[in-house]
Amino acid sequence: MKKIYFFKFLSVAIFILSFSIIGGSVLADTLSVPIRIAVSTASDAPTLGIPRWKAYMLETDPNKFWACYANGSSTLGNISYTGDGGRTWNTNEIQIDPAGYLDMHCSVFGRNGNMYMTWPGRQNSIVFRKFKAPIHSNADGDAIVPIAGTSSRHRSNIMVQITGRIWLFTRLSYASPSENVLYNYSDNEGASWTHGTAFATNSNSVRIGSMPYAGGRPALVVLYLNDPRGFEYYLWNGRSFEARPDHSIYGVNMGSTRAFTHNVVNDTTFHLIFGLGNSLHHMWKNYANGTGNWNHEIIDGSVTTNNNEWYPISTVRGNDLYLFYCKKSSSDNATSMIYYKKWSQQSQTWTEPVLVSTDAANRYNRDPNTCFSVPANSPYVPVIWRCGTGPYDIFFDKVMVASDTVQASVEYNLGIASSPEMGGTTDPPAGSYYYPESTRVNIAASAAAGYEFADWSGDVENPAASTTTVLMSSDKTVKANFVAISDLSGSIHGTVQIDSGGLRGVYVDLLDLYGGLVKRATTDIDGSYAMDSLSPGSYIVDLNVPLGFDPIGSPSTLVTIADTGIQVDYKLRDITTGNVADYWWWRRQIEALRDNPSADVGITIDDIDNFGSSIFDHFYQRTDQYAMRIDDATYADNPARALTFNDIAGFWLDSDNDSTSARIRKHLLACLLNVASNRLSQNTVVSVDGATASQAITYLAGRYAGGDVNDATIWYNLSLIHTQQLIAAGVIPLSTPNIMYKPDSTIHNGSLANEFGLAQNRPNPFNPVTTIRYAVPAPGHVSLEVFDLLGRKVRTLVDDMKSAGIYRIEWDGRDEGNQPVSSGVYFYKLRAGSVIQTRKMLLLK
Structure with missing residues (x-):
């Protein structure tokens, strides 16, 4: 769709918010009508601040705005963008995490057309990713980078200095104080990182924020939970973070209240806003070389809104601070609404609160969010938030603060397709693309085996030519048409x-x-x-x-x-051994390994981690109706990830939950561990009337997932499987599909045509094993080798004569000496005679 030239004011429900005098005339801040821009299936808080920003407005064109949010599905997106100030939004799914799932703790910062993100990743670490301009599709995202020394239990915050240095701060609550708070910075767009301790808080539970301050230096804001230090900040002096004389912002024990926001006006005036009890508090002061006292005022109150329920978030435009927050009109969470206030740095006063969530569907509103700052020439200030009880609607609204004089750049959408899809390919590949007005786009069509090119549909210069051009004078859709050579x-x-x-x-x-x-x-x-x-x-x-x-x-x-x-x-x-081990055997070995990780008990901690990954891959990640998604049995956490040794040990050894539901999950996991370790064949008969292990596990797990969480017969029959006793006849319906679990293995990237072909490895990124597929059209000698970034050979995977065919081989992330290699980028090279093909893969640990 076309990116429009100017904002057009909506003619409905305009609210007067505040006034400013410009050139003798009065201009009013006005509020547009909220619009729904996305849906999130995250378990909670998809737009959570505290105090992470989740949006970005382009500095040179405020018409371009990106909103980010969590999601709980492999197919849903995490980024919505507009190129026309919110009038229209993208329809393609853009995923911050290539797996689709995204944790609500994602932190976003934008600068110079790029967006930088950090979140607790599926790689069991804090991760970083950069999206480069134009941020219109998944292809604009760089590879995910894991942050050394972190886990998925860490939480992170990101900011970017005007110099381009990226800062990433991490904390780990309810853990060793040595983890609170650490810093990581990168001067090369995230390719490498410098690590250190930001400030030794000597606290095992903090919340953190960060922003450029006082010369654009990184300022770290720390909230000490259940600690009389309350809020403090620390400023980078070029070598370390130091506590300036005014570092104590609000020395009051906040208990477990942790919803706050901070920002800076004109680089020198620090603002902190937080909810405490039934009041919304505002702290502020000018930098003054880190000296002087903080100003304190209460800016709103509500007898039915308490502590974290205020959920404040802020942004800055010029001399003004814009605050969005929640307030309830009763004890019912359905009455939680989004409000807006503006602070003028010149008059040092606040406007009265104005209701933002005015749509009839706006109930259960929470977690407003916006960008760190808004360009001074922007005619509006954006806000997003979630509403509903799940799945959550993501709403967008804007406070119009000036007449619209900013012209949007003109871009048009080009949609490219093939018909039929298997009949051939196009260049660029089938998809949706944006190009500036008057661009001439070259397109080409190539027929697959058994097909021939027929023509192009749509506005192309030469429909009969397989290679032609499209003039971008409007939105256009073109299609390459192919016909089968034979009707047989x-x-x-x-x-x-x-x-x-x-x-x-x-x-x-x-x-x-x-x-x-x-x-x-x-x-x-x-x-x-x-x-x-x-x-x-x-x-x-x-x-x-x-x-x-x-x-x-x-x-x-x-x-x-x-x-x-x-x-x-x-x-x-x-390849199963038949040496099935019962739940209690697994429990004893895990307990022994936790007491002594090097104990010789027949299995290792790495074995358990690998079994957890195999269970996740084969049972959880199926994309059909037989996916088995049961917490503590096939996955852990949200977003979902593979169970680890520590997860299983915690569930089996530390938890005092002995409910029927917990027993079902424990005995189900014991069965799955036997399958994943090749002890129990899925084809083994486990009932008197001939049901297989696969049928029994499928049926019993399906009953639990379907709501029978308190039926003790489920865990009892699961226990019969791993104790090698037969289940009674009639318990497992013999009509149950004998599902041989395996994730989909189709390749969506890379070509295996009728020539030497090297496909992209899957999965990628990977840990610890990935599969590489390649095609050999004629007999001959073939080699497949892995190299590191310095060109040093790491492993030879294939060195043999091969007949014509399609092959695949696994690499387990080990070198020729069978030693695990480090995380990073590796290349794999296919060589056959004079033909050489190379691809890149990423190992993340």
Whole structure:
């Protein structure tokens, strides 16, 4: 859609807020009508401040504004942006975390068209990521960078100096005081970091904020919970953070109240606002070389709004401080509304509060947020917030503070598609792109095997040419049309066998040569599968190898379909030992390892971590209806991540929760640990009437997830599985699908065409194992090697003669000496004769 030229005032429900005299005339601050811009499925607080900003307005064009928020799904976005001051918003999903899930503690800071983020990542560490201009799609995001010495239990805050130095501060509540507070800074856009102690707080529970202050230096704001020090700040002097004479802002024990905001006007006037009891407090002072006393005033009150329920957030435009906060009109949380006040640094006074959340749907409003500062030429001040009880609506509103004289840059949207999708590809690839007005965009179409290019649909200069141009004079959509060379259709069929016969419930995928899923079949009770009505062309038949089995031969087969049926059979070997261990055995080994991590008990802490990762990958991360998402059994935390040794030890050894629900999860986890460690085969019969372990686990876990959390028969029957006793006949319906758990393995990046092809590794980033796939169209010698950033060879994965086919191999993040390599970027190189292809991958620990 076109990015509009000017803001247009909405003609409904305009509220007069405050007045200022400009050139003898009176201009009023006005409030537009709230609009819903996104939905969040995060468990709570998707726009939480305290005191992290989650938005950014471009310094040179205030029409461009980005709002960030948490989400609890792998398919939903975390960034919404507008190029026309909030009139229109993007429709594509932009994900701060490539996995989609994002923690509510994300902190955002923008400068010079780039956005910088930090949050507790799925890599079990605090992570950093930069999005570079224009921030219109996932492709604008750089790789995630883990911050050394942190865990996913840490919390972080980010700011960027005008010099470009990025500061990232971390804390760890209810832990060692040595973790509170640490700093990390980078002078090269996050490529490397310098670490240190920001200030030795000697406290095990703090909350932190940060901002440029007094010459643009980083100021660290610390709230000491349950401590008479209350609020203090520390300022960077070029070598360390020091406590200036005025470092004590509000020396009062705040208890566990922790909702506050801070900001700075004209680099020299420090403001701190927080809720305490039924009052909203304001502290402020001029820097004065770090001397003098703080001013204190109460700026609002409510007998039904208490402590953290105020949720203040602030931004600055010119000489004015804008404050957004919550206030309830009764004890009912549904009456929590968003209000706005403005502080004038010139008159040193506040306006009266004005209601912002005026939409009829605005109930249960909370967590207003905005950007750190607004350009002085911006005609509006933005605010976002969440409302509802979940899933949460994300609303946007703006305070209009001046006449609109800022012209938006003109950009148009170009949508590119292929029809049919498997008929060919385009350059640029299919998707949505923005280009400045009058740009001539070159586009090209390439037909896949079995297809030929027909023409372009849409406004292109030469519809009949596979390579042509588009003039961006308006929003445009173009489509490359392909036709099958033959009208004939074919089919594929085959079996998946183990020594004892056919294996039921295994996925066999048909992929196009770019790894896209064309069709999926599931083996029946005899291990047979079939796919028909297939268009002519070349495909990859890909077996999803179940947990506990290994393929005999390659699990991927390159085929060309014409008018005849093709048979592709697979043989699997059961690699489980049958040495099933009960819950109590696992518990004893974990307890022994926690007491002595080097104890020789048959398993290691790393083993348990790897089993947790395998459970997460194979059971939690499925994308179909059989995904098993049960906390403390298949995942931990929000956003979800793999269980670790410490998670399992804490749940099994430290928790005094012995409820039926807890017992179900403990015994389910014991069964899954046996599967993940190749002790228990999913095909093992576990009931008198012949139900398999896979059927039993699927059925019992499904009952729990469906709400039967207090049925003791569930944990009892799960215990029979890991104690190798048979479940009674009739308990497990034999119609339960024999689901052979495995995450989807289709490749969405990289080409495996009818030439030497090297696909992007998956997953990427990875820890500790990733899979690399490559295609060999003709017999010959093939090598696949891994190198570090300095070009030093780390590992040879393949060095052998290969026949034509599709291959895949795993790299476990170890070198030739079987030693784990460090986190970082690595290259893998495929060589066959004179053909060399190289790709990049990222190992995160």
